[in-house]
Amino acid sequence: MTAFKSDFLNTLQERGFVHQCSDFEGLDALAAKGEATAYVGYDCTAPSLHIGNFLTMMMLYWLQQSGNKPITLMGGGTTMVGDPSGKDETRAMRTVAEIEANKASIRGVFAKVLRYGDGQSDASCSTTPSG
Secondary structure, three states: OOOOOOHHHHHHHHOOOOOOOOOHHHHHHHHHOOOOEEEEEEEOOOOOOOHHHHHHHHHHHHHHHOOOEEEEEEEOOHHHOOOOOOOOOOOOOOOHHHHHHHHHHHHHHHHOOOOEOOOOOOEEEEEOOOO
16 A cells, blocks of 8 residues: 555545546645645435445545545536436436525535535535526
């Protein structure tokens, strides 16, 4: 196991999150200085997240715990279009009101895990419009 300078990468490595990276040295240097920022985007097709989102949520949590900045992006626009992943069925289309309610619910889930605010390592939640 590689020892990194940053608590962030050491924690992810210990927990089995890391498979590969295009620039470990660069990411490690940023994270060690508390200058790493990462975002993950979430579709708002349901009022809560599924278990597959837990990994990214925990990655953002450890990013913040190590003094870096997480961003959660709640997509309204992407939720309104069909799923482009080649599945047999497209996702059910949601109304703007349903999408906005789902966004609010998902933000509530994240507020239990991440600290939102204006501080350097506080998370920010960016939402895209739904209409």
